[in-house]
Amino acid sequence: MRVANLKGRLVVVTGDPGHEIAQDVEKASGGRFGPDPQGVYQDWGAFTTWAATAGWEMGSPFSADDLGSPVPAPRQVFAIGLNYGEHAAEAGYDAPTTTPPVFTKFPSCITGPRAAIEIPQGGHVDWEVELVVVIGRHAHRVSAGDAFDCIAGYSVGQDISERVLQMAATPPQFSMGKSLPGFGPVGPWLVTLDELADPDDLELGCAINGEPVQLGRTSNLIFSVPALVATLSASTPLLPGDVIFTGTPSGVGIGRDPQRWLADGDVLTSHVEGIGELRNRMFAATPSTT
Incomplete structure (x- = not known):
């Protein structure tokens, strides 16, 4: 469904x-x-x-242009860092082995699959295609074996990141740089797991103006979806309609040489196999007149 x-x-x-x-x-x-x-x-x-x-x-x-996020107002939005080995390497970190790095995106950043997204002046705005998990029932201290019973379905997401703001503090302030308005597009819809041939192995990727920049498979997640639900719910209850961004594969802008950032007019297309695609156009913030 x-x-x-x-x-x-x-x-x-x-x-x-x-x-x-x-x-x-x-x-x-x-x-x-x-x-x-x-x-x-x-x-x-x-x-x-x-x-x-x-x-x-x-x-x-x-019209697909009339679609909004299938989870427009989640109470909690969790995000997982360094959850693909090659992405950890391009970011200059060792891959985590025991506990996934967790941060939050503010719910106000959630937007739809065709939304135009404002990028700030002087920023370094990066892309991170991700499989998004939506919680379907209250889950607290759930085992990995029971995790799928707590999931409503999957969607496509982009953990768009403004790297200047993200790295402005010591240690980096991940949530601030990843929660600007529109920096969490999700869609085009939620797909229930029975629609997917293998919910643990889905291709995901994204392109800028038609040029592929990321491609991976969720089977390469270091911490699987059930493991993430178990880990998060061990610390805090997961609520119906909560969202988990599960991590991004390699190919982000900050890991390139030279580094690359999203620019005014760029169209960022993101997909997950069996679910669909996002198509978000970037536009530059209006210069301040003060």
Whole structure:
């Protein structure tokens, strides 16, 4: 099942790629489930049970430009650093072996799959394509073996990072540099795990203006999705609708020689196999007149 946010309303997407149809959940359920895309995660079990046998008869085509994030207002957004060995190496670190590095992105940075993203003057704005995990039920002290039962589904994400701000303090202030408005695009929809042939092995990558810059597979994660859910939930409860950015493969701008940054007008396209793609255009911040 593909669950999406269409102009702020909760929809289920049916149909083949290129011929998708949006099914309005509130209308299809006769009001049993509301229109709020974020609110559905509070009742995820009942929703998926209903959706499995729902009759989809009122759908209509839609423009991908009208899609928002399938998780527009999570209460908690976790992100994992150095979770691919080659990315750790390009960043100049040893790969973690016992505990994943964890930081947070502020929920206000979340945006949609086609959103235009403002890049600040004088910044070094980098890209990091990631598999995003969305939590489907309250999870506290969950074992890795039970982790998939707590997951609503997967989506595509970009952990966009402003490296000047990130490195401005000692130690680096990861959350600040990674939480500017729009620096967390997620989408194009959430895909439930039963739709994926192997949820542990998905290709992911991104391109700038059509030029590939990252390509990897989630099977190369140092800490798998179940391990991440277990580790995070051991310390803090994971709440329905929470988001986990699981880490990025190699190929980011800061690891290149010469280094490369996103520029005004660049189109950043990001994909995860079996889920879909983001297409975000960068635009320069308006110069200050003061």
